[in-house]
Amino acid sequence: MAEVDHLAAERATARFDVEEMKVAWAGSRHAVHVADRMARLVASDPVFRKDNRTMLSRKELFKDTLRKAAHAWKRIVELRLTEEEADLLRQYVDQPGYVDLHWGMFVPAIKGQGTEEQQHKWLPLAYKFQIIGCYAQTELGHGSNVQGLETTATFDPKTDEFVIHSPTLTSSKWWPGGLGKASTHAVVYARLITEGKDYGIHGFIVQLRSLEDHSPLPGVTLGDIGGKFGSGAYNSMDNGVLRFDHVRIPRDQMLMRLSQVTREGKYVHSNVPKQLLYGTMVYVRQSIVADASKALSRAVCIAVRYSAVRKQFGSQDGGPETQVLNYKTQQSRLFPLLASAYAFRFVGDWLNWLYTDVTQKLEAKDFSTLQEAHACTAGLKAVTTSVTADAIEECRKLCGGHGYLNSSGLPELFAVYVPACTYEGDNVVLLLQVARILMKTVSQLASGKQPVGTMAYMGKVQYLMQCKSAVSSAEDWLNPDAIQEAFEARALRMAVNCAQNISQAASQEEGFYERSPDLLEAAVAHIQLIIVTKFIEKVHQEIPGHGVKEQLQALCNVYALYILHKHLGDFLATGCITPRQGALANEQLGKLYAQVRPNAVALVDAFNYTDHYLGSVLGRYDGDVYPALYEEAWKDPLNETVVPEGYHEYLRPLIKQQQLKLSRL
Ligand SMILES: CCCCCCCCCCCCCCCCCCC/C=C/C(=O)SCCNC(=O)CCNC(=O)[C@H](O)C(C)(C)COP(=O)(O)OP(=O)(O)OC[C@H]1O[C@@H](n2cnc3c(N)ncnc32)[C@H](O)[C@@H]1OP(=O)(O)O
Numbered sequence: 001m002a003e004v005d006h007l008a009a010e011r012a013t014a015r016f017d018v019e020e021m022k023v024a025w026a027g028s029r030h031a032v033h034v035a036d037r038m039a040r041l042v043a044s045d046p047v048f049r050k051d052n053r054t055m056l057s058r059k060e061l062f063k064d065t066l067r068k069a070a071h072a073w074k075r076i077v078e079l080r081l082t083e084e085e086a087d088l089l090r091q092y093v094d095q096p097g098y099v100d101l102h103w104g105m106f107v108p109a110i111k112g113q114g115t116e117e118q119q120h121k122w123l124p125l126a127y128k129f130q131i132i133g134c135y136a137q138t139e140l141g142h143g144s145n146v147q148g149l150e151t152t153a154t155f156d157p158k159t160d161e162f163v164i165h166s167p168t169l170t171s172s173k174w175w176p177g178g179l180g181k182a183s184t185h186a187v188v189y190a191r192l193i194t195e196g197k198d199y200g201i202h203g204f205i206v207q208l209r210s211l212e213d214h215s216p217l218p219g220v221t222l223g224d225i226g227g228k229f230g231s232g233a234y235n236s237m238d239n240g241v242l243r244f245d246h247v248r249i250p251r252d253q254m255l256m257r258l259s260q261v262t263r264e265g266k267y268v269h270s271n272v273p274k275q276l277l278y279g280t281m282v283y284v285r286q287s288i289v290a291d292a293s294k295a296l297s298r299a300v301c302i303a304v305r306y307s308a309v310r311k312q313f314g315s316q317d318g319g320p321e322t323q324v325l326n327y328k329t330q331q332s333r334l335f336p337l338l339a340s341a342y343a344f345r346f347v348g349d350w351l352n353w354l355y356t357d358v359t360q361k362l363e364a365k366d367f368s369t370l371q372e373a374h375a376c377t378a379g380l381k382a383v384t385t386s387v388t389a390d391a392i393e394e395c396r397k398l399c400g401g402h403g404y405l406n407s408s409g410l411p412e413l414f415a416v417y418v419p420a421c422t423y424e425g426d427n428v429v430l431l432l433q434v435a436r437i438l439m440k441t442v443s444q445l446a447s448g449k450q451p452v453g454t455m456a457y458m459g460k461v462q463y464l465m466q467c468k469s470a471v472s473s474a475e476d477w478l479n480p481d482a483i484q485e486a487f488e489a490r491a492l493r494m495a496v497n498c499a500q501n502i503s504q505a506a507s508q509e510e511g512f513y514e515r516s517p518d519l520l521e522a523a524v525a526h527i528q529l530i531i532v533t534k535f536i537e538k539v540h541q542e543i544p545g546h547g548v549k550e551q552l553q554a555l556c557n558v559y560a561l562y563i564l565h566k567h568l569g570d571f572l573a574t575g576c577i578t579p580r581q582g583a584l585a586n587e588q589l590g591k592l593y594a595q596v597r598p599n600a601v602a603l604v605d606a607f608n609y610t611d612h613y614l615g616s617v618l619g620r621y622d623g624d625v626y627p628a629l630y631e632e633a634w635k636d637p638l639n640e641t642v643v644p645e646g647y648h649e650y651l652r653p654l655i656k657q658q659q660l661k662l663s664r665l
C-alpha cells in the first residue's frame with residue numbers, strides 16, 4: 001500500500017463500501033481472493049517485470065515472452081495451481097504469447113471436435129506441454145470467409161493417410177498466433193477431399209516441427225509474418241505463415257467428432273449441425289467479451305486516477321487550480337466509459353453463463369440454442385471490442401500529453417487491444433451475422449413463431465411498433481421500465497424497417513447487400529439492448545454492501561442514457577421518443593455524472609488492479625504521478641549517455657559548419 005496517498009481525499013468522499021464493490025465486480029468473495037493472490041504473485045516476481053517492454057527489440061521481446069511463459073509454467077507446477085488460478089496468472093503476466101493459443105484455441109478445438117479417443121490421445125500431451133499447439137485457420141487469401149479456404153486434405157486410401165497441401169500462395173496459412181516460432185503442432189482447417197469429392201472445411205491435427213530439435217518437418221515451410229502495430233504490444237506473439245507440400249498425416253488425425261472418413265474413404269457426417277465446426281470460435285468470442293471489460297477498466301482506471309491528480313486553470317489569485325476531473329466535459333467523456341466497463345463486465349458474466357448452458361445442451365444433443373449462442377457471442381464480441389478500442393484511445397486523450405508517453409501504459413494497451421476488432425471475426429462481418437438472424441426472426445413473426453432468448457422482445461411486435469414513451473420529466477428516465485421499453489422499441493423498429501426495405505428489393509440477397517449499412521446499425525441496437533437489459537437485471541438482484549447497489553444503479557443509468565444520447569437519431573427517427581424526451585434524458589445524464597463524481601476514484605479502485613498490472617505511471621494507486629514520470633524518463637536508453645550517439649557524426653559537423661558560415665559573414 002502507498003506511504004503517501006495523493007488520492008486519499010478522493011477515496012474519503014466515496015459513498016459506498018469499496019471492498020463489497022470489489023466482490024460485485026469480481027463475482028464472488030472467492031474470486032476477489034484468488035485474483036488478488038495471483039496478481040500479487042506476478043507483481044512480486046522479477047521475471048514478470050514489464051516496464052522495459054517497449055524498449056526491447058522484437059527478438060528480445062520474443063525471447064522475454066518465452067522466458068515468462070516457461071517461468072509461469074514452472075510456478076503453476078511448483079505451486080500446484082488450479083486451472084482458475086493458472087488462467088489468472090496467465091492474464092496478469094499480461095504479455096500475449098503462444099500459451100494463449102495453446103490453451104485458448106488448440107486445446108478447445110480438440111475438446112470440441114475430437115472424438116473421445118482423440119481427446120484421450122492428444123489432450124494429456126497438450127496439458128503437460130509435451131506438445132505446443134496453435135489454431136491454423138486463416139489464410140493469406142481468406143480469413144473472414146471460412147468456406148473459401150483453399151488448403152486441401154486429400155484422403156489416400158492406399159496408405160490410410162490424408163495429404164495436406166497448400167495449392168496456391170494465397171492458401172498459405174497466415175496469422176495463426178504461436179505458429180511462427182513456438183508451436184510443434186496445429187489444428188489445421190482444410191478442405192476435405194475423398195473419393196474425388198470436396199466435402200468442405202474440416203479440422204486436422206498436424207505436427208509441424210520436430211519434438212527433438214524444433215526444426216520444421218519435411219514438406220512444411222513456416223516462419224513469422226513480421227512486425228505489427230505499436231512498440232511492444234502484440235509483437236510478443238509469433239503470428240505465423242505456414243505452407244504444406246503434400247504432407248502426410250494418419251487418417252485418425254482428422255478431428256472426427258462431427259464427421260468421419262472410414263478406412264475405405266467413405267465420408268460420414270454425424271447427425272449434428274455443421275456449424276459445430278465453428279465451436280472454438282464461439283468459445284473464444286465469449287472469452288473476448290470478458291476480456292473487453294478488463295482492458296476497458298484498465299484504461300478507465302488510469303484516466304480517472306490521473307484526472308483526479310491533474311490540475312489545470314481555475315485559479316485567478318494564486319489559489320489551487322481545478323482538478324481536471326471536475327470539468328463537466330471530462331466527466332461526460334470519462335464516466336460513460338466507466339459505466340461501460342461495468343456494463344461489459346456483467347454482460348460478460350451472463351454470456352459465460354449462456355455459453356455454459358448451451359454447451360450442456362449440446363452434450364445432450366439439444367441444438368436449439370446454437371443460433372442464440374452464435375448471435376450473442378458474435379454481436380457482443382463486435383460491440384464490446386469496438387467500444388473498448390475507441391475508449392482506450394479516448395482515455396489517452398483524457399490524459400493529455402502525458403497519455404502519449406509509453407510510461408502512461410495507454411499506447412501499448414491500445415496497440416495490443418485494437419486487433420481484437422479484427423481477430424476471431426472482423427466486427428462488421430460478425431454484426432452482419434447478427435443482422436441475418438434478426439431478419440430471419442422478423443420474417444418468422446408473421447407466421448406466429450414466438451422468438452425466444454434475447455430475441456423474445458420481438459414477440460411484442462404489435463405493442464413495440466406503436467408505443468410512445470411516457471417520460472415527462474428528467475427523473476422519469478431513472479425508471480428501468482422506461483429505459484427498457486425505449487431500447488426494445490428502437491431495436492425492433494430498426495430491424496422491421498430493414499426487413500421492409502429488403503422485401504422491396506429484387507431478391508432477399510440483393511436487398512441484404514444494399515441495406516447492409518442499415519443492418520449493421522440494427523444489429524448494434526439489438527446488442528446494446530442486451531447489454532442494457534443484463535445491467536438492469538444485475539441491479540435488480542440482491543447486492544450486499546453499503547451503497548453498492550445505489551452506485552451500480554447510477555452506472556446502469558449512465559450507460560443506458562449515454563447510449564440513448566449518443567444514438568438519439570435512431571430513437572427519434574423511429575419515433576420511440578420525442579426530441580423533448582431526448583433532452584430530458586440528457587438533463588438526467590448530467591445529474592448522474594454529478595452523482596458519480598465523488599465516487600469515481602473508489603469505483604476504479606474496486607477493479608482491484610495492482611500497479612504492476614496497470615503498468616502506468618499515471619494510474620498509480622498512490623497518485624504520486626509527477627516524481628514517477630520524471631524518474632521514468634531517465635530510464636530511456638536515449639538517456640544512457642549525456643551526449644547522444646551520432647553527435648560526432650552528424651550534429652557536431654552541422655553546428656560547426658553553420659558557425660563557420662556565420663563567422664565568414
Ligand atoms: C493448467 C493451465 C491452465 C491454463 C488455463 C487457461 C485457460 C483458458 C485460456 C483462454 C484464453 C483465451 C485467449 C484467447 C486469445 C485470443 C487470441 C486471438 C487469436 C485469434 C484467433 C483467430 O482469429 S482464429 C480465426 C477466426 N476466424 C473467424 O472468426 C472467421 C469469421 N468467419 C466466420 O465465422 C464464418 O465464415 C461466417 C460466420 C462469417 C460465415 O459462415 P458460413 O460461410 O458458414 O456462412 P453463413 O453465414 O451462411 O452461415 C451458415 C449458417 O451457420 C450459422 N453460423 C455461422 N457461424 C456460426 C457459429 N459460430 N455458431 C453457430 N452457427 C453459426 C449462420 O447463422 C447460418 O445459419 P442459418 O440458420 O443457415 O442461417
Ligand SMILES: Cc1cc2nc3c(=O)[nH]c(=O)nc-3n(C[C@H](O)[C@H](O)[C@H](O)COP(=O)(O)OP(=O)(O)OC[C@H]3O[C@@H](n4cnc5c(N)ncnc54)[C@H](O)[C@@H]3O)c2cc1C
Pocket residue numbers: 101135136137138141142143144145174175176177234239419422423424425426427428429432
Ligand atoms: C493479431 C491477430 C491474431 C490472429 N490470430 C489468428 C489465429 O491464431 N488463427 C487464425 O486462424 N487466424 C488468426 N487471425 C486472423 C483473423 O481471424 C482474421 O484476420 C479475421 O478473421 C479477419 O479476416 P480477414 O483478415 O480475412 O479480413 P477481411 O475479411 O479481408 O476484411 C477486410 C475488410 O473487408 C470487410 N469485409 C469482409 N467481408 C465482408 C462482408 N461479407 N461484408 C462486408 N464487409 C466485409 C471487413 O469488414 C474489413 O473491413 C489473427 C488476426 C490478427 C490481426
